[in-house]
Amino acid sequence: MIHKLHTGLPVKFCNLCGSRTRIGVPEGDDRERHICQTCGYIQYQNPKVVAGSIITHEEQILLCKRAIEPRSGYWTIPAGFLENHESIQQGSIRETWEEARAGITDMHLYQITNLTRIGQIYIIYRAILDDPFTFAPGPESLVVELFDEVSIPWDDMAFRVIKTSLGRFLEERAAGTFTMSVDTLE
Numbered sequence: 001m002i003h004k005l006h007t008g009l010p011v012k013f014c015n016l017c018g019s020r021t022r023i024g025v026p027e028g029d030d031r032e033r034h035i036c037q038t039c040g041y042i043q044y045q046n047p048k049v050v051a052g053s054i055i056t057h058e059e060q061i062l063l064c065k066r067a068i069e070p071r072s073g074y075w076t077i078p079a080g081f082l083e084n085h086e087s088i089q090q091g092s093i094r095e096t097w098e099e100a101r102a103g104i105t106d107m108h109l110y111q112i113t114n115l116t117r118i119g120q121i122y123i124i125y126r127a128i129l130d131d132p133f134t135f136a137p138g139p140e141s142l143v144v145e146l147f148d149e150v151s152i153p154w155d156d157m158a159f160r161v162i163k164t165s166l167g168r169f170l171e172e173r174a175a176g177t178f179t180m181s182v183d184t185l186e
């Protein structure tokens with residue numbers, strides 16, 4: 001069975017030599033790839049990792065209103081694409097600084113979610129806000145705010161994966177036990 005190329009960015013030109021690519025199945029492979037028509041370079045595309053944190057101060061949850069697309073104007077937790085040469089934990093700390101100008105401590109891995117359709121893996125920690133008076137919108141956020149559980153803007157959350165993880169967090173917190181979970185959302 002040949003896997004068709006149906007996700008990822010269309011790669012029109014070769015990253016090495018700049019020539020046009022074609023879609024084809026390399027010898028010995030079982031799925032379509034973008035292949036350079038001139039030098040034969042195969043441009044593999046693989047899932048991207050998003051690192052983030054559910055951040056609390058006492059009972060409150062830290063959320064950011066996005067200033068950038070996708071989903072500008074909607075709320076989410078500090079999270080973003082991992083950079084090269086960076087651990088997941090470092091990425092999560094960096095994103096919290098970039099989006100919420102906040103520091104975090106007491107980080108525990110909480111949720112891994114495979115988004116198989118779009119090729120992303122969300123890795124979410126739970127963490128404690130360093131200082132409840134030190135947070136502010138970074139360049140990618142319009143507003144950063146601590147929410148009581150009853151005030152969380154569920155209808156205006158940017159991403160289903162975050163909504164699901166945050167919902168599970170609040171249920172487990174109410175029950176008094178946190179468990180790590182690995183899930184898949186299509």
Ligand SMILES: [Zn+2]
Nearest residue numbers: 014017036039
């Ligand atoms: Zn090439």
